[in-house]
Amino acid sequence: MYYLASALLIVIGTLGTNCPLPASTDGRASLISVAKCCEQNELLVDDTCTPLTETNETEWKPEFVEEKVNGISRDRPVQPNYQLKIGRPKCQSNEHQWNVYHYRSGEDRLAILTTGVLRHYTTDLTKGSQEYNGVFKFNDADSMDEDDLDTISIHYDYPFGHYCADKAILSRDRLIATYAMICVPDVVVKWSDTNYLMKHAIDPTFHAISIASYLVVAVVYFVLPQLRDLVGNMITSMTLCLIADTVMYVSLLAAFFWLNALGYYVWNTFRSRNVFLRVTDGRKYCYYSTYVWASTICIAGTAIFAHFALETNKPVVGGMIYPPQETIGWLGISVLFTSIAFTIMIDLCFALTTANRIKRMSTYGRIHHKMKYSFRMFVFLFTIMSIGWLSLLLSQLNYKALEYCHVVINLLQAILILYVCVFGQRRVTFLLGKTCNCCNSEENIEGLDWGEEMTAINAGY
Template sequence: MTGTSQLVLVLLATSLALQLVGGSTLDAASGAQPEGLQDERDRIVLAKCCEEHEVLLDHACVPLAEANETEAWRPDFESEDGYPGAKPPRLPRYLFKYGPPRCRSNENQWDVYHYSSSSDTLVMLTSGKLRHYVPDQVDEIVKAKELYGTEFLEPEDVQAKAIHYDYPFGHYCADKAILTKDNLSAIYAKICVPRAVKWASTDNLIRKAVDPALHAIAVVCYLVVAIVYFVLPQLRDLVGNIVTSLMVCLIVNQCASFITIFTEFGNHINFLATDLVMFISLLAAFFWLNALGYYIWKTFRSKNVFLRSTDKKKYCCYATCVCGCTVAIAATAIFAHFTLEINKPIIGGVSFEAQETLGWLGLSVLFMTIAFSIFFNLYFILTTKNKLKRMRTYGRIHHKMKYNFRTFILVCMAMSIGWVFLMLSLSKYNGLVYCHIILNALQAFIILYVCVFGQKRVTFLLGKTCNCCISNENAEGMEWGEEMTAINAGY
């Protein structure tokens, strides 16, 4: 047996021994775990307002004997999709934690009593959540028909569509309550509810008035850029078509973002679909920006810019690549959300049923792709700037591409900064949200200025087309090549 084969055998034996030792160590560690700890992990946690052998007597926790009670409170469970007459659910194993909930700074504690003639209904779900059905919305088929516009509803449909709030552990406590004044026994819960928002508050005005107005202004800015580059025939080259497509994606993004502002209209809005449209259109906009950067980068690297296919064929090629990449990444994000997402964010309201929105896993797929596209754009910018420094002479196409390159840099900077603050605004901190609202409109103004009013060639063509704002500049005062544009345009 050679030395190499002996070494292989020694390594295999060592690896096997380490695996056996590691496995026995893990078994010993798991075997040493107390059974009580394992049982506790298998149970759901419920919040009880009073101690184990206490009940609530006239708003105060007292022992069972003092309240003339023999048994402590035990919850009656229902499944989340249960309805009257449904099969009773399998009772879960649970563990009590005692004490009132600790509400957040923007929440208030609210007492709810559930008894036979009360309008409120409290239900303990098998998941450990406390469900509170809103008054006048439980088991009323007529009210459900008025809300949802149907001629007939099954009992399970009424229960499923009834308006309710679900409170997880930490946002409620429940117990049995004895009210001596009214001589009745009830189920009591102390829940954390959001404070009422005043319309005139600064936060509400910024989110519900200023933000929609700035979204509308941003849509107008992007629409002006798209119309200018689509209508003027001198701008309908490959760069102009890419800019138009980029503006269309940004307009769709702004419209979808505008819809998500008004979460109180949840009956008419699918938040998951709106979020997908908003973020996928933003992803497509960055892919179009990538296409523009690649085209400029490739033009400066090409040795002969005249040996090229038509702009129409190139645009079809770029559009196919952008649409294909967008569809592939979007499909990956949707697959990740529906199959791999564990904690799906929920939006619920008083007037609509709770809905799920796009989770962090799907967002991470979309946002990481945008981050990589920004890195590619940075590479295009740096390499193209180095190429420009080494160039001694410029042709007409290179000169035109030089100004397109400047436009690309400024648009890329504006969109990248806007994306960063969009990502930061998802943390829900008011300051970051306000910064995103302002920068969202500022980004639109910057793109409008860079693409239209900041380019003499575009303003010159607009002035000639609209017969207004025509300056008396001579050829020396114009950018190099602009006088050729005037000749080609027939002015």
């Protein structure tokens, strides 16, 4: 009897161990955590957590995707058991926070896997991407199949604790994006990298030298009273526009209009039979300023209208380091560059006709003798700025070699303009020496512009 009872207990115990336990009804065993940047009833508005009551948007809920062998799948919605954890990630000492925006025309894609891992897709520059004005983007990213997304891009996975996600509203650009703050490892960039060295060291240094060169020309022609005539005021205005050209194309357009005004003034002086007009240089400068700025504003307005009203594919700058912003497209750039091309053709006509007129002149008046130096300076400036504009135009093709060449040509343009306007003119160097008291009294004054010979004699040079 004792043995029978023992055998019965052994059988019951064996069956009990083979029977599965009932599943947890609350689902805590498979609960995953998803990090949300703002509170439950908040979302990001221009990088600031804002209550939903102050916006017209709905609450953000994570959309999960299921990972396949060769990528991810969104064929059927997946909704695992999850909980939202509020707070931004605390990066380690060898990491830094990085902002990512997933929006319609951007280069980044965000996906939350069913394991709670955030997957960040970014452009693989060696496959299937297009670059426009330094901005990389997918080809028809909205209609792209997810398999294609895995094919032409690379991805990085960030587990819980290394990211937070939320809905973001970018009011300035009227965009609604999925935002994520991720912790990425610090990458040590080698200075031997040509692209990094060019963009972060050589290009800023050359820009600083160019700005300093233009500033010297503007100060010299503005400070010296003898150079503060109509031509000098035009040179000052043109160089100030070239300084501002480091940040916008519109200033470059204004600089070429000032060059066009200078060419017209020189051409009109040699064409006119009576150069003693009863119009002061100040009034003439007002007339030319009206022409330059009115033309610049009209063409810039046309370019802006073409960008917002007619541009079909508006490029967007941003995505990872800063919020996305629209940048000017090919249509707007073409309006500005075509206008500059027209001014270059008109300046070429001014240069050829004026040179022909000077060859046919047998005698020179005092004003014509002075304007001859202004014409020579105009020809040099026209040649230098035209080559610089052509270099800028070619750099828009986004070939690294052309971009590097433009960086060098941009510096050479500034140095040559400084030489042509200041150090290449005996008149200007003589006036600078007279003002700074740094010239020898026995300096040869031959070749000076009209008027400076008497100044040199009276000053004892």
